[in-house]
Amino acid sequence: MYLYMNGELVRREEAFISPFDHGFLYGMGLFETFRTYNGHPFLLDDHLERLNNSLNELNIHVRYTREEIIHALQLLLKENKLGDAYFRLNVSAGIGEIGLQTEPYDHPNLIIFAKPLPPRNPLQEKRAVTLRLKRNTPEGFERLKSHHYLNNILAKREIGDSPNCEGIFLTKEEFLAEGVVSNLFWIKDHILFTPAMETGILNGITRQFVIKLANFIGMDIQEGFFTVDQALEADEMFVTNSIQEIVPISSFDGKEMPGVSGAKVKALQKLYEQQCTGLWSRKDV
Structure with missing residues (x-):
């Protein structure tokens, strides 16, 4: 299984982040979960709007566009041989010193996970x-x-x-x-x-x-x-x-x-x- 990490496809067993990443040390990170339907990422613009607003709230200096994320999703679907998938788009603040940081985070980590979807069940309750x-x-x-x-x-x-x-x-x-x-x-x-x-x-x-x-x-x-x-x-x-x-x-x-x-x-x-x-x-x- 491949992940998308900072612009590249990475095998899951080869994906690593630093122990100094403030997403790990202090929970300074955000995520969005969504799925595709016939390859279409449903309500992606709404997910990105919430994500980008929240990144601003956490003082993480990055914004993600529809085109950038669609490119990543298409790579993941192709390399993982998936027709559609469950996606988790995860942004962690990036490396910092030990201690609470007030200045902006300028080098966050973007990781997008994909996994197969279970069959849709119309009788699910x-x-x-x-x-x-x-x-x-x-x-x-x-x-x-x-x-x-x-x-x-x-x-x-x-x-x-x-x-x-x-x-x-x-x-x-x-x-x-x-x-x-x-x-x-x-x-x-x-x-x-x-x-x-x-x-x-x-x-x-x-x-x-x-x-x-x-x-x-x-x-x-x-x-x-x-x-x-x-x-x-x-x-x-x-x-x-x-x-x-x-x-x-x-x-x-x-x-x-x-x-x-x-x-x-x-x-x-x-x-x-x-x-x-x-x-x-x-x-x-």
Whole structure:
């Protein structure tokens, strides 16, 4: 398996970074995960916009363009003999001295990983359970998709390895936040509910796209501070991320939900599938 590292293809067993890289020493790094559909990197412009904004926030002086990343993805697909793939685009700050650095990072490391995708399963659904572990607050003013992932790792340990279960974080005030690797939505009547950014969640790219789709089909959107009891009244529930897409929930804290049979979730999934082979940004919907 090949990785793309700083402009070159590198065999995975030959890929190394310095122990002085501040992505390793201090967690100064960011990543984006996305997938291709018939070779098209779905919503790549949105992922790069978030990445470049976050790089600026971390004082890492680099910006990545669509053309640069597409070139890397095409090389990875070809050399790894993949039709489509799961990609992780990772940027670490680069080498620095031991100690907290305030000046900009001018020589970051770019690594793009590719791995095969499992077959798409139209009947995929998950059960959701609230976690005992609370969602930590963002390290800065808003949550970045950064290397700081201990809260998520501990949550995953709490729920175990089952691929059919998603843990749902609550804030310390007991408001719903997000999943271990997903954003949370539920539907009541014609309203789509999702926790507000102010709960400390990551503003997922698929989250933003689904909100745009729901608006497109005339649903009302309510972002806010919601309790478990409010979500338990839902007609339908689902979680989202860029790899698993829109995943219906079959039960929430033991209460049965429609799962894959939910009519509104089905409608959103159909719209999603119609867009994923050609769309660069949710702004183009």
